[in-house]
Amino acid sequence: MQAWMLERYGDPQQVVSLRDVGSPAPGREEVHVRIDAASINPIDLKLAQGALRSVQRLALPICLGFDAAGEVRACGDAVSRFRPGDRVFLRSDRATLGAFAEAGCFREDWVAAAPQSCDAGEAASLPLVGLTVVQGLRERAGLQSGQSLLVHAGSGGVGTFAVQYARMMGIRVTATCSRRNAEFVESLGAEKVICYDEQDYRSLSDRYDCVFDMLGEAHTLAAFDLLRPGGSVVSIAGPPDRQFADQVGAGWLLRQAIAFKSRPVWRRAESGGYRYFRYLTEPHAGQLGEIAGWVDAGDIRPVIDSRFAFADLKQALARCASGRARGKVVVQSAEMAAT
Ligand SMILES: NC(=O)c1ccc[n+]([C@@H]2O[C@H](COP(=O)([O-])OP(=O)(O)OC[C@H]3O[C@@H](n4cnc5c(N)ncnc54)[C@H](OP(=O)(O)O)[C@@H]3O)[C@@H](O)[C@H]2O)c1
Structure with missing residues:
Protein backbone atom coordinates (compact mmCIF):
# COMPACT_ATOMS: atom_id res chain seq x y z
CA MET A 1 0.00 0.00 0.00
CA GLN A 2 1.05 3.62 -0.37
CA ALA A 3 1.57 6.25 2.31
CA TRP A 4 2.79 9.86 2.39
CA MET A 5 5.92 9.66 4.55
CA LEU A 6 7.77 12.45 6.32
CA GLU A 7 11.45 11.56 5.83
CA ARG A 8 13.04 14.47 7.74
CA TYR A 9 11.97 17.86 9.09
CA GLY A 10 11.77 20.72 6.58
CA ASP A 11 9.55 22.34 3.95
CA PRO A 12 6.58 19.95 3.58
CA GLN A 13 6.77 20.29 -0.21
CA GLN A 14 10.32 18.89 -0.07
CA VAL A 15 10.30 16.37 2.77
CA VAL A 16 7.01 14.51 2.30
CA SER A 17 6.94 11.76 -0.35
CA LEU A 18 4.69 8.93 -1.49
CA ARG A 19 6.19 5.52 -0.63
CA ASP A 20 5.21 1.86 -0.88
CA VAL A 21 5.03 0.57 2.68
CA GLY A 22 4.03 -2.74 4.26
CA SER A 23 0.36 -3.42 4.83
CA PRO A 24 -0.38 -3.09 8.56
CA ALA A 25 -1.92 -5.83 10.76
CA PRO A 26 -4.01 -4.63 13.71
CA GLY A 27 -2.81 -5.06 17.30
CA ARG A 28 -5.22 -6.47 19.94
CA GLU A 29 -6.94 -3.11 20.58
CA GLU A 30 -6.69 -1.77 17.04
CA VAL A 31 -8.90 -1.61 13.97
CA HIS A 32 -7.43 -1.83 10.48
CA VAL A 33 -9.11 0.87 8.39
CA ARG A 34 -9.13 1.31 4.61
CA ILE A 35 -8.77 5.08 4.38
CA ASP A 36 -11.10 6.62 1.81
CA ALA A 37 -10.45 10.25 2.79
CA ALA A 38 -8.30 12.32 5.12
CA SER A 39 -8.23 16.00 5.98
CA ILE A 40 -5.38 18.45 6.39
CA ASN A 41 -4.79 20.49 9.56
CA PRO A 42 -2.23 23.27 10.08
CA ILE A 43 -0.53 21.03 12.68
CA ASP A 44 0.44 18.63 9.85
CA LEU A 45 2.56 21.41 8.39
CA LYS A 46 4.02 22.41 11.77
CA LEU A 47 4.97 18.79 12.55
CA ALA A 48 6.64 18.40 9.14
CA GLN A 49 8.58 21.62 9.62
CA GLY A 50 9.80 20.40 13.02
CA ALA A 51 8.20 23.43 14.69
CA LEU A 52 6.73 21.20 17.44
CA ARG A 53 9.88 19.14 18.04
CA SER A 54 10.23 20.33 21.63
CA VAL A 55 6.79 18.98 22.58
CA GLN A 56 6.40 16.09 20.08
CA ARG A 57 9.46 14.33 18.72
CA LEU A 58 8.41 12.08 15.83
CA ALA A 59 9.92 8.67 15.05
CA LEU A 60 10.98 9.39 11.44
CA PRO A 61 10.15 8.30 8.82
CA ILE A 62 6.47 8.52 9.70
CA CYS A 63 3.21 8.73 7.77
CA LEU A 64 1.61 12.11 8.57
CA GLY A 65 -2.05 12.95 9.13
CA PHE A 66 -4.52 12.99 12.04
CA ASP A 67 -7.99 12.83 10.47
CA ALA A 68 -9.35 9.94 8.39
CA ALA A 69 -12.55 8.22 7.35
CA GLY A 70 -13.05 4.86 5.68
CA GLU A 71 -14.08 1.26 6.21
CA VAL A 72 -13.01 -1.24 8.85
CA ARG A 73 -11.20 -4.18 7.19
CA ALA A 74 -10.07 -6.17 10.25
CA CYS A 75 -10.19 -5.95 14.03
CA GLY A 76 -7.79 -6.97 16.81
CA ASP A 77 -8.94 -9.63 19.32
CA ALA A 78 -9.90 -7.11 22.01
CA VAL A 79 -11.95 -4.82 19.72
CA SER A 80 -15.63 -4.91 20.71
CA ARG A 81 -17.37 -1.99 18.98
CA PHE A 82 -16.51 -2.63 15.31
CA ARG A 83 -16.58 -5.34 12.69
CA PRO A 84 -15.29 -5.46 9.08
CA GLY A 85 -17.41 -3.35 6.77
CA ASP A 86 -18.26 -0.62 9.35
CA ARG A 87 -17.90 2.96 8.12
CA VAL A 88 -15.79 4.91 10.60
CA PHE A 89 -14.02 8.21 11.18
CA LEU A 90 -11.10 8.81 13.51
CA ARG A 91 -8.53 11.15 14.93
CA SER A 92 -5.09 9.63 15.49
CA ASP A 93 -2.67 10.74 18.20
CA ARG A 94 0.46 12.89 17.85
CA ALA A 95 2.94 10.02 18.03
CA THR A 96 1.09 7.64 15.68
CA LEU A 97 -0.44 9.93 13.01
CA GLY A 98 -0.91 7.78 9.84
CA ALA A 99 -3.99 9.25 8.14
CA PHE A 100 -2.27 10.13 4.83
CA ALA A 101 -2.16 6.51 3.69
CA GLU A 102 -4.32 4.01 1.85
CA ALA A 103 -4.88 2.14 5.13
CA GLY A 104 -3.80 2.20 8.76
CA CYS A 105 -4.23 0.61 12.18
CA PHE A 106 -5.70 2.80 14.92
CA ARG A 107 -6.69 2.22 18.55
CA GLU A 108 -10.37 1.46 18.92
CA ASP A 109 -10.77 4.34 21.38
CA TRP A 110 -9.76 6.85 18.68
CA VAL A 111 -12.45 5.61 16.27
CA ALA A 112 -16.23 6.09 16.00
CA ALA A 113 -19.00 5.20 13.57
CA ALA A 114 -18.99 7.82 10.80
CA PRO A 115 -21.97 10.17 10.47
CA GLN A 116 -24.48 8.42 8.22
CA SER A 117 -25.33 11.63 6.38
CA CYS A 118 -21.74 12.23 5.20
CA ASP A 119 -19.49 10.92 2.46
CA ALA A 120 -15.97 9.93 3.54
CA GLY A 121 -14.51 13.36 2.67
CA GLU A 122 -17.06 15.14 4.82
CA ALA A 123 -16.55 12.68 7.68
CA ALA A 124 -12.76 13.10 7.50
CA SER A 125 -13.13 16.89 7.75
CA LEU A 126 -14.63 16.71 11.23
CA PRO A 127 -12.51 14.92 13.87
CA LEU A 128 -9.64 17.24 14.85
CA VAL A 129 -11.60 20.49 14.55
CA GLY A 130 -14.67 19.06 16.29
CA LEU A 131 -12.66 17.58 19.18
CA THR A 132 -10.77 20.87 19.53
CA VAL A 133 -14.03 22.78 19.98
CA VAL A 134 -15.54 20.27 22.42
CA GLN A 135 -12.34 19.99 24.49
CA GLY A 136 -11.88 23.78 24.60
CA LEU A 137 -15.32 25.37 24.82
CA ARG A 138 -17.14 22.60 26.71
CA GLU A 139 -14.54 20.62 28.68
CA ARG A 140 -12.33 23.52 29.71
CA ALA A 141 -14.33 26.75 29.56
CA GLY A 142 -17.66 25.06 30.41
CA LEU A 143 -19.59 27.50 28.19
CA GLN A 144 -23.34 27.39 28.71
CA SER A 145 -26.43 28.43 26.81
CA GLY A 146 -27.02 32.19 27.02
CA GLN A 147 -23.32 33.05 27.43
CA SER A 148 -21.39 35.02 24.83
CA LEU A 149 -18.40 33.97 22.75
CA LEU A 150 -16.02 35.63 20.32
CA VAL A 151 -14.57 33.17 17.78
CA HIS A 152 -11.54 34.39 15.88
CA ALA A 153 -11.05 33.12 12.30
CA GLY A 154 -14.69 32.02 12.10
CA SER A 155 -14.22 30.96 8.47
CA GLY A 156 -11.36 28.48 9.15
CA GLY A 157 -11.44 24.78 9.94
CA VAL A 158 -11.85 25.18 13.70
CA GLY A 159 -13.85 28.42 13.42
CA THR A 160 -16.57 27.04 11.15
CA PHE A 161 -17.15 24.18 13.61
CA ALA A 162 -16.98 26.50 16.65
CA VAL A 163 -19.57 28.94 15.29
CA GLN A 164 -21.99 26.08 14.52
CA TYR A 165 -21.36 24.43 17.91
CA ALA A 166 -22.07 27.70 19.72
CA ARG A 167 -25.29 28.27 17.80
CA MET A 168 -26.40 24.70 18.53
CA MET A 169 -25.72 25.16 22.27
CA GLY A 170 -27.55 28.48 22.49
CA ILE A 171 -24.33 30.45 22.99
CA ARG A 172 -24.41 33.94 21.46
CA VAL A 173 -21.52 34.00 19.02
CA THR A 174 -19.62 36.81 17.31
CA ALA A 175 -16.88 35.89 14.82
CA THR A 176 -13.98 37.64 13.15
CA CYS A 177 -13.30 36.93 9.48
CA SER A 178 -12.59 38.85 6.28
CA ARG A 179 -15.33 40.71 4.39
CA ARG A 180 -15.36 38.05 1.66
CA ASN A 181 -16.37 35.42 4.24
CA ALA A 182 -18.77 37.54 6.33
CA GLU A 183 -22.05 36.36 4.81
CA PHE A 184 -20.90 32.75 4.90
CA VAL A 185 -19.96 32.93 8.61
CA GLU A 186 -23.33 34.55 9.39
CA SER A 187 -25.01 31.65 7.60
CA LEU A 188 -23.27 29.26 10.02
CA GLY A 189 -24.91 31.01 12.98
CA ALA A 190 -22.81 34.02 13.97
CA GLU A 191 -25.06 36.77 15.40
CA LYS A 192 -22.44 39.33 14.50
CA VAL A 193 -19.38 39.35 12.28
CA ILE A 194 -16.40 41.69 12.65
CA CYS A 195 -14.50 41.96 9.35
CA TYR A 196 -10.83 42.19 10.25
CA ASP A 197 -10.01 43.89 6.95
CA GLU A 198 -12.43 46.75 7.72
CA GLN A 199 -12.49 47.09 11.49
CA ASP A 200 -10.25 46.33 14.48
CA TYR A 201 -12.21 44.17 16.95
CA ARG A 202 -10.15 45.79 19.76
CA SER A 203 -11.78 49.16 19.03
CA LEU A 204 -15.29 47.87 19.87
CA SER A 205 -16.90 47.97 23.31
CA ASP A 206 -18.49 44.46 23.14
CA ARG A 207 -17.50 42.11 25.99
CA TYR A 208 -17.71 38.29 26.05
CA ASP A 209 -17.79 35.41 28.52
CA CYS A 210 -15.19 33.65 26.39
CA VAL A 211 -12.79 34.41 23.55
CA PHE A 212 -11.66 31.49 21.36
CA ASP A 213 -8.23 32.53 20.10
CA MET A 214 -6.98 30.91 16.88
CA LEU A 215 -4.59 33.74 16.07
CA GLY A 216 -2.02 33.82 18.90
CA GLU A 217 0.73 36.45 19.21
CA ALA A 218 -0.65 39.85 20.34
CA HIS A 219 -4.22 38.59 19.93
CA THR A 220 -3.89 36.30 22.95
CA LEU A 221 -3.13 39.11 25.42
CA ALA A 222 -5.67 41.37 23.68
CA ALA A 223 -8.36 38.73 24.31
CA PHE A 224 -8.36 39.51 28.05
CA ASP A 225 -9.43 43.11 27.35
CA LEU A 226 -12.60 41.75 25.72
CA LEU A 227 -13.76 39.62 28.65
CA ARG A 228 -16.60 40.07 31.09
CA PRO A 229 -15.72 39.54 34.77
CA GLY A 230 -14.70 35.92 35.38
CA GLY A 231 -14.43 35.19 31.65
CA SER A 232 -12.13 32.75 29.87
CA VAL A 233 -9.64 32.84 27.03
CA VAL A 234 -9.49 29.49 25.23
CA SER A 235 -6.46 29.55 22.95
CA ILE A 236 -5.13 27.07 20.41
CA ALA A 237 -2.36 29.36 19.19
CA GLY A 238 -1.10 31.29 22.22
CA PRO A 239 1.56 30.40 24.80
CA PRO A 240 1.01 27.25 26.92
CA ASP A 241 -1.21 27.27 30.02
CA ARG A 242 -0.11 25.82 33.39
CA GLN A 243 -1.37 22.29 32.53
CA PHE A 244 0.29 22.13 29.11
CA ALA A 245 3.65 20.87 30.44
CA ASP A 246 1.91 17.88 32.04
CA GLN A 247 -0.05 17.21 28.85
CA VAL A 248 3.14 16.89 26.78
CA GLY A 249 5.19 15.18 29.52
CA ALA A 250 7.68 18.06 29.61
CA GLY A 251 11.01 17.72 31.41
CA TRP A 252 12.54 20.38 33.69
CA LEU A 253 14.11 22.47 30.91
CA LEU A 254 10.96 22.61 28.79
CA ARG A 255 8.93 23.53 31.88
CA GLN A 256 11.24 26.50 32.49
CA ALA A 257 10.97 27.56 28.84
CA ILE A 258 7.17 27.30 28.96
CA ALA A 259 6.95 29.33 32.17
CA PHE A 260 9.21 32.04 30.70
CA LYS A 261 7.21 32.27 27.47
CA SER A 262 3.79 32.14 29.14
CA ARG A 263 4.34 34.38 32.20
CA PRO A 264 2.89 37.60 30.69
CA VAL A 265 -0.33 35.77 29.76
CA TRP A 266 -0.56 33.88 33.09
CA ARG A 267 -0.06 37.17 34.98
CA ARG A 268 -2.69 38.95 32.88
CA ALA A 269 -5.19 36.15 33.56
CA GLU A 270 -4.49 35.93 37.30
CA SER A 271 -4.44 39.68 37.95
CA GLY A 272 -7.78 40.12 36.16
CA GLY A 273 -9.48 37.09 37.75
CA TYR A 274 -9.81 35.40 34.35
CA ARG A 275 -9.17 31.81 33.25
CA TYR A 276 -6.71 30.90 30.51
CA PHE A 277 -6.61 27.58 28.62
CA ARG A 278 -4.07 26.57 25.98
CA TYR A 279 -4.17 22.87 25.21
CA LEU A 280 -3.45 20.26 22.58
CA THR A 281 -6.38 18.27 21.25
CA GLU A 282 -6.53 14.57 22.18
CA PRO A 283 -8.27 11.63 20.42
CA HIS A 284 -11.65 10.70 21.95
CA ALA A 285 -14.04 8.14 20.46
CA GLY A 286 -16.93 9.15 22.72
CA GLN A 287 -16.74 12.79 21.66
CA LEU A 288 -16.47 11.74 18.00
CA GLY A 289 -19.70 9.81 18.51
CA GLU A 290 -21.38 12.97 19.82
CA ILE A 291 -20.09 14.92 16.83
CA ALA A 292 -21.51 12.32 14.44
CA GLY A 293 -24.87 12.66 16.18
CA TRP A 294 -24.89 16.46 15.81
CA VAL A 295 -24.05 16.15 12.12
CA ASP A 296 -26.72 13.52 11.46
CA ALA A 297 -29.25 15.69 13.34
CA GLY A 298 -28.42 18.58 10.98
CA ASP A 299 -27.11 20.80 13.81
CA ILE A 300 -23.59 20.94 12.40
N1 LIG B 1 -5.44 22.18 20.10
C1 LIG B 1 -4.63 22.78 19.26
O1 LIG B 1 -3.51 23.08 19.62
C2 LIG B 1 -5.09 23.17 17.89
C3 LIG B 1 -6.13 22.49 17.27
C4 LIG B 1 -6.56 22.92 16.02
C5 LIG B 1 -5.95 24.04 15.42
N2 LIG B 1 -4.93 24.67 16.07
C6 LIG B 1 -4.31 25.88 15.49
O2 LIG B 1 -5.32 26.86 15.39
C7 LIG B 1 -5.08 27.68 14.24
C8 LIG B 1 -6.33 27.69 13.36
O3 LIG B 1 -6.57 26.39 12.83
P1 LIG B 1 -7.58 26.19 11.63
O4 LIG B 1 -7.57 24.76 11.26
O5 LIG B 1 -8.88 26.82 11.93
O6 LIG B 1 -6.82 27.04 10.51
P2 LIG B 1 -7.26 27.40 9.01
O7 LIG B 1 -8.47 26.62 8.64
O8 LIG B 1 -6.07 27.29 8.15
O9 LIG B 1 -7.65 28.96 9.13
C9 LIG B 1 -7.81 29.65 7.93
C10 LIG B 1 -8.83 30.76 8.16
O10 LIG B 1 -8.28 31.77 9.01
C11 LIG B 1 -8.83 33.01 8.60
N3 LIG B 1 -7.96 34.10 9.04
C12 LIG B 1 -6.67 34.29 8.72
N4 LIG B 1 -6.20 35.40 9.34
C13 LIG B 1 -7.21 35.91 10.09
C14 LIG B 1 -7.36 37.05 10.95
N5 LIG B 1 -6.35 37.88 11.19
N6 LIG B 1 -8.55 37.24 11.57
C15 LIG B 1 -9.60 36.40 11.35
N7 LIG B 1 -9.52 35.33 10.52
C16 LIG B 1 -8.35 35.07 9.90
C17 LIG B 1 -8.87 32.88 7.08
O11 LIG B 1 -9.87 33.71 6.55
P3 LIG B 1 -9.51 34.74 5.35
O12 LIG B 1 -9.04 33.90 4.19
O13 LIG B 1 -10.80 35.41 5.11
O14 LIG B 1 -8.44 35.63 5.91
C18 LIG B 1 -9.22 31.40 6.86
O15 LIG B 1 -10.61 31.19 6.65
C19 LIG B 1 -3.83 27.08 13.56
O16 LIG B 1 -2.70 27.79 14.03
C20 LIG B 1 -3.79 25.66 14.10
O17 LIG B 1 -2.50 25.10 14.10
C21 LIG B 1 -4.48 24.25 17.29
Missing part, protein backbone atom coordinates in the same frame (compact mmCIF):
# COMPACT_ATOMS: atom_id res chain seq x y z
CA ARG A 301 -22.55 20.52 8.80
CA PRO A 302 -19.08 19.74 7.47
CA VAL A 303 -17.53 22.72 5.68
CA ILE A 304 -15.15 21.75 2.89
CA ASP A 305 -12.94 24.32 1.22
CA SER A 306 -11.53 21.97 -1.42
CA ARG A 307 -11.00 18.32 -2.28
CA PHE A 308 -7.83 16.83 -3.79
CA ALA A 309 -6.93 13.35 -4.99
CA PHE A 310 -4.75 11.30 -2.61
CA ALA A 311 -1.93 11.53 -5.17
CA ASP A 312 -2.12 15.35 -4.99
CA LEU A 313 -1.56 15.59 -1.23
CA LYS A 314 1.14 18.23 -1.69
CA GLN A 315 -1.35 20.54 -3.40
CA ALA A 316 -3.70 20.00 -0.47
CA LEU A 317 -0.91 20.84 1.99
CA ALA A 318 -0.17 24.02 0.01
CA ARG A 319 -3.84 25.05 0.12
CA CYS A 320 -3.88 24.63 3.89
CA ALA A 321 -0.57 26.51 4.19
CA SER A 322 -2.10 29.47 2.33
CA GLY A 323 -4.09 30.31 5.49
CA ARG A 324 -7.05 31.21 3.25
CA ALA A 325 -9.08 27.99 3.40
CA ARG A 326 -12.80 28.38 4.10
CA GLY A 327 -13.39 25.27 6.19
CA LYS A 328 -11.38 22.10 5.62
CA VAL A 329 -9.06 20.81 2.88
CA VAL A 330 -9.67 17.12 2.11
CA VAL A 331 -7.79 14.41 0.19
CA GLN A 332 -9.65 11.36 -1.03
CA SER A 333 -8.85 8.04 -2.64
CA ALA A 334 -9.03 7.56 -6.42
CA GLU A 335 -11.96 5.13 -5.93
CA MET A 336 -13.90 7.74 -3.99
CA ALA A 337 -13.09 10.48 -6.49
CA ALA A 338 -14.52 8.27 -9.27
CA THR A 339 -17.89 7.77 -7.52
